[in-house]
Amino acid sequence: MLRRPWTLRTRLVVSAVSLIAVVAAVIGTVTAIAFHSYMYGKLDDQLHSVTERAQRPPGPGPLPQALRAAGPLGFVGGGGQPLGTFGALLGEDGDVTASKVVEDSGLRAQESAKPLTGEQRSALEEAAPGIGEGARSVDLPGLGGYRVEAATTTEGYTVLVGIPSAEVSGALTTLIVVEVCVTAAGLLAASIAGTVLVGVALRPLRRVAATATRVSELPLHSGEVALLERVPDAEADPRTEVGQVGAALNRMLGHVGSALTARQESETRVRQFVADASHELRTPLASIRGYAELTRRATGSRETPEPDPVTRHALGRIESEADRMTGLVEDLLLLARLDSGRPLSYGSTDLLPLVVDAIGDARAADRGARGQDALHRWRLELPAEPVTVRADPDRFQQVLVNLLANARTHTPPGTTVTVSVRPPVRAGGPVALEVRDDGPGIPAELLPHVFERFARGDASRSRGAGTGTGTATGSTGLGLAIVQAVVSAHGGRVRVESEPGRTVFAIELPAEAEATCRADSAEAGAEAEAEAEAQPARHAESAGPGPGPGPNPGPGPGPGAEPALRADSQGGDRLSTPV
Numbered sequence: 001m002l003r004r005p006w007t008l009r010t011r012l013v014v015s016a017v018s019l020i021a022v023v024a025a026v027i028g029t030v031t032a033i034a035f036h037s038y039m040y041g042k043l044d045d046q047l048h049s050v051t052e053r054a055q056r057p058p059g060p061g062p063l064p065q066a067l068r069a070a071g072p073l074g075f076v077g078g079g080g081q082p083l084g085t086f087g088a089l090l091g092e093d094g095d096v097t098a099s100k101v102v103e104d105s106g107l108r109a110q111e112s113a114k115p116l117t118g119e120q121r122s123a124l125e126e127a128a129p130g131i132g133e134g135a136r137s138v139d140l141p142g143l144g145g146y147r148v149e150a151a152t153t154t155e156g157y158t159v160l161v162g163i164p165s166a167e168v169s170g171a172l173t174t175l176i177v178v179e180v181c182v183t184a185a186g187l188l189a190a191s192i193a194g195t196v197l198v199g200v201a202l203r204p205l206r207r208v209a210a211t212a213t214r215v216s217e218l219p220l221h222s223g224e225v226a227l228l229e230r231v232p233d234a235e236a237d238p239r240t241e242v243g244q245v246g247a248a249l250n251r252m253l254g255h256v257g258s259a260l261t262a263r264q265e266s267e268t269r270v271r272q273f274v275a276d277a278s279h280e281l282r283t284p285l286a287s288i289r290g291y292a293e294l295t296r297r298a299t300g301s302r303e304t305p306e307p308d309p310v311t312r313h314a315l316g317r318i319e320s321e322a323d324r325m326t327g328l329v330e331d332l333l334l335l336a337r338l339d340s341g342r343p344l345s346y347g348s349t350d351l352l353p354l355v356v357d358a359i360g361d362a363r364a365a366d367r368g369a370r371g372q373d374a375l376h377r378w379r380l381e382l383p384a385e386p387v388t389v390r391a392d393p394d395r396f397q398q399v400l401v402n403l404l405a406n407a408r409t410h411t412p413p414g415t416t417v418t419v420s421v422r423p424p425v426r427a428g429g430p431v432a433l434e435v436r437d438d439g440p441g442i443p444a445e446l447l448p449h450v451f452e453r454f455a456r457g458d459a460s461r462s463r464g465a466g467t468g469t470g471t472a473t474g475s476t477g478l479g480l481a482i483v484q485a486v487v488s489a490h491g492g493r494v495r496v497e498s499e500p501g502r503t504v505f506a507i508e509l510p511a512e513a514e515a516t517c518r519a520d521s522a523e524a525g526a527e528a529e530a531e532a533e534a535q536p537a538r539h540a541e542s543a544g545p546g547p548g549p550g551p552n553p554g555p556g557p558g559p560g561a562e563p564a565l566r567a568d569s570q571g572g573d574r575l576s577t578p579v
Helices: 008-055 065-077 106-112 118-127 166-216 241-298 309-339 351-367 393-409 479-489 514-519 521-543
Strands: 086-090 096-101 136-140 144-152 158-164 347-350 377-382 388-391 416-422 430-437 493-499 502-510 575-578
Touching: 008 065, 008 144, 008 158, 008 166, 065 086, 065 096, 096 118, 118 136, 144 166, 166 241, 241 309, 309 479, 347 351, 347 393, 351 377, 351 388, 351 393, 351 416, 351 430, 388 393, 388 502, 393 416, 393 430, 393 479, 393 502, 479 493, 479 502
Parallel strands: 377 416
Antiparallel strands: 086 096, 086 158, 136 144, 144 158, 347 388, 377 575, 416 430, 430 502, 493 502
């Protein structure tokens, strides 16, 4: 697992505290070494003074009997040396032959002196310095550390003199402990103060980052964008490092704002052109269709001879292409209106009747003009209760028609197409609508672009693949773009998942607010009753053969037609049935 990266504040504080720790360690080490040298130097001077007394012969005055009896080690009880001082007499082979340790001061120093133990004598013999080697540190079991020096008396004896170093070692240990404690307290204080100071110093940088974050949350990819966010002047002073970043960010935002303004102006001009061109083309296309149809109907009378097959085919093609161009113009005009932000006619809308109507129309279109059996299998999965959203019924009906037409025209015969509606699973959740099919799927390279304008698939989902005729169905490549635009205008979102054998177009819409439902409850109830009464007749009509898709695809069921689908959205049973 990757370690979480440190923030800039943490890195600065840790770096500063580490630097202080290194400086404190160097100062403490130098201080301890200097103190060690100073204290041991004083201890060695004191030891050398005692050693000189051990070397000098007794003065001319009378000596106490105890000192005369002590011989070469008489200096030990002579006074003037600290408690614990010892003297040891070495033989010619380096062994300790006599020793005394001072355990009392004053007049009883000589009488209280005791010899070294055997273990202590062995340790002294192993670590004792030679003549002229100066002082050496020696540890004696039971007595502790000593500074020991060797000397030769005037009588020719070799004497070892030692004074305890415990006091100096204790002072040095105390100094080290104090330094460690003071350093730890200083580092803690430095960490707290550094955190506060660095936080204050980085406050302008956080404001710059907040400005960049707000800009990143703006919907810059589409629509008119007013890029007014700027770093405050206090954080855009080029004389400081943070100010340089803020000033550079302001310049970049200015350039981006200019580019977005230019893009918006260009898009506005294009949309206006598309809207104007679409509006202007509607009349000529209607005239072309009208004249072609008039010509076709006028032929075959007494005054007008029957046209030859080539002419009839040409007139049919003129009408077909005029119809296709009319659909393209209408789609472009609708997209231009949605892009311009024109409000839709929102109202309390039950999705279930819209879904039933749309799938009935799709089934009628799937039969074709000759009334043959439907080429696809159509299924519904609807809940028992109404699913109400705030929507424009006409526009959302077009969403359903486009999705079902996409499934019908881009999948082979025998494909099962299922439309399901699910109410919110939790309070405030979205309403889910899915259109699924088990066709060949959408190519992976096309999947990210299916909602773009004029996007078309390959032969596996090409126009006319589901008609069985091999003829083009007049697809403009704008159907799914209209789906996304209308769903977005309703505050929802649409997504697609596809793999061979399963393609799902999923729509999520915000459920109607409870207050809105209460306000429209009376009107919605009346409309629901009328819709329930009208369902059998309408769906019997949509289930019969007709000339093609549309709100009224045919005059009614003919002989041998299948029973009409009854889908009452107010019923108590869940509807999951093929159509």
